[in-house]
Amino acid sequence: MTVTPRAPEPTDLTKNQFRSSKGRTIAMMRVVVDLEKCQDHGQCAFSAPQVFALDENGRLSFRSAATDTFVSADLDESLRDDVEEAAEACPLQAIEVEG
Amino acid sequence: MMPAQPISEPSGRCVVVGASMGGLRATEAVRKAGFTGEIVVVGDEPHMPYNRPPLSKEALGSGFDLTKLTFQASPRAKDVTWRLGERVVAADLNARTVTFDSGDDLAWTGLVVASGLRPRRLRIPGPRRGRHVIRTVEDVLRLRAGLSSGVRLVVVGAGFIGCEVAATARTLGAEVDVVAPETVPVERPLQRMLGAALQRRHEAHGVRFHLGVVPVEVHGGERGTSLLLSDGTVLPADLVVEAVGCTPNTEWLDGNGLDLADGVLCDNHLRVEGRPDVVACGDIARFPNPLFDGVPRRVEHWAMVTETARRAGRTLGDSLTGRAPDTAPFTPVPSFWSDQYDMRIQSFGSLDLGAGDVRVLEGDLDEEVAVGYHRDGRLTGVVLIGLRAQYMRYRALITEGTNVSVPR
Ligand SMILES: Cc1cc2nc3c(=O)[nH]c(=O)nc-3n(C[C@H](O)[C@H](O)[C@H](O)COP(=O)(O)OP(=O)(O)OC[C@H]3O[C@@H](n4cnc5c(N)ncnc54)[C@H](O)[C@@H]3O)c2cc1C
C-alpha cells in the first residue's frame, strides 16, 4: 500500500533525499562537508571527535583545508557509527557520509 | 472501511506516527537495529521530514529556498512506506492497531509515537486575519508573504521562537513590538539576568518590548488590525505572530489509559509506560534523564530529537527482532542553540535545575559571555553567547559536573 504523496503545493518538499546518493563509486567511507551550509555548530565534533574538530576560533577545522566543500581522506569502517551520528546531529545537515 | 492488514510473521510491521525529524531518525534506528519487516511512516503534513529551526530565522526571508529544508535520510530508510497527508486519529494499544482519518485500520507489531507538538493559539476575541503561528513551511509561506520592510509586526510571546522571529523581522526592516507576560524575554529558561541582557540587545536593534502584559483583544478595522493589551495600550499590527508555546499531539492515543498529562510518559529507554512494543521520541516524549535525576521531563530541542529517536528506535528494534535490549542508561546531554541577529546563543545541560544560582562565568553580559546555572554549587547548565571556541570545554564541564551526582 504505497501511497503517493499529495500534490506538492505550494512548495515541493515531497522528494526523498538520501545521503550518499551522489553515485560516486568509492570503496572506502568518506565524509563530505558542505562548508557553505555549515555554521560551525560543532555538534559533529561531539559525535565524532576523531574526525571533526573546532579550531581555536570555534570554527570547523576543515575550513583551513577547503573553502566550499571538504572531502575527507578514506576513513576506517570502525568510525562509521560516529560519523553517521555526526551527519544526523548537524543542525545544518551539511555532512554527507559516502561509501 | 478496510480490514486490518494481516501481520507478516515473523518480521512484523512497525508503524511510525509523525513524519518529521523524530519519525525519520527513529525509522533509521529501527532498521539499524536489524528489523527487516515493513515500516510505515504516517504524517499529516504533505511533506517528507524537514528541518524546522530555519523557519523562525533565515527562512522568513522571501529569497530562502524552502525545498532545501528536507532532511537527508540514511540509505537505511529507503525501504519505507511513507503515508503523507494522512492523519492517525486513534490507536488501540491492546489490539495493536492505528486508525486513519480515512477510517482505514492498520495493524502493527511495533509503534513509534513521534507526533510532536502544535502551536498554542491565543484565545482572545477578534478577527483571526493577520494572525500567524510558526511550525510548518505553510505557516512560513503565509507569514513571509506579508513580511516586508515597514510592516508593523506584533510578536506575542518572548520565548526563543518569539525572539527569533522578532530579530529576523527587524533585520527584514519590519517594525517590531513584542508582548509577553514575563518580566524579561526568555525568562524561562535563561532567568532574569541573561534575559535582561537579551532584551538590551533586541532594544539596541529597535525592538520594543511590552512586558508584564498580555493581549486581551484584537480589533479589526478597515485600516488594519490592532491589539489591545491588558494595560490599555493599543498596538497597531499589520501582522501578529503568536509564539505562546505548544501543545503535544497526543489526542490519537486517548483511551489507552496512558499518562498523557504532558506529552507521553516514557521510561529511560523511551518505552511508553514500560511496554516493549511502543516507544516515543522527540518533542512529545517525557522521559527521565539520570544525568540529572529521575524526574521525567519533555525537552523541546532539536538535538534531543536525534538522541531520543536513536534510542527509541534501538529499543523498539531490539524488541521486534528478539535481541537482548541495550540496558545502558540513556543520559543525553541537553543542548540547544538560538540565532538572533548575528549572535549565536548556545546552551549545554539543564538551566532549569540550576535556576536558583545563576552566575557569569566569563566575559561580559553585553558582549560575549558564559553564564552558569548551579545546583548545590555544582554546574548543571551553561549558556554561551559567542565564545564559540569554548563550546567543547563547557560541554565537558557539564558532563563531568553532573555525572558525579548521578544517583546510584
Ligand atoms: C520555528 C521553530 C524553530 C526552532 N528552532 C530551534 C532552534 O533554534 N534550536 C533548537 O534546539 N530547536 C529548535 N526548534 C525545535 C525543533 O525543531 C523541534 O524540537 C523538532 O522539530 C521536533 O521534532 P519532532 O519530530 O519531535 O516533532 P515535530 O517536528 O512536531 O513533528 C511531528 C510531526 O507529526 C505530525 N503529526 C502529529 N500528529 C499526527 C497524527 N495524528 N497523524 C499523523 N501525523 C501527525 C505533525 O504534523 C508533524 O509533522 C524549533 C522549532 C520550531 C517550530
Ligand code: SF4
Ligand atoms: S555540526 Fe554541521 S554546522 Fe556544525 S560544525 Fe559540524 S558540519 Fe558545521
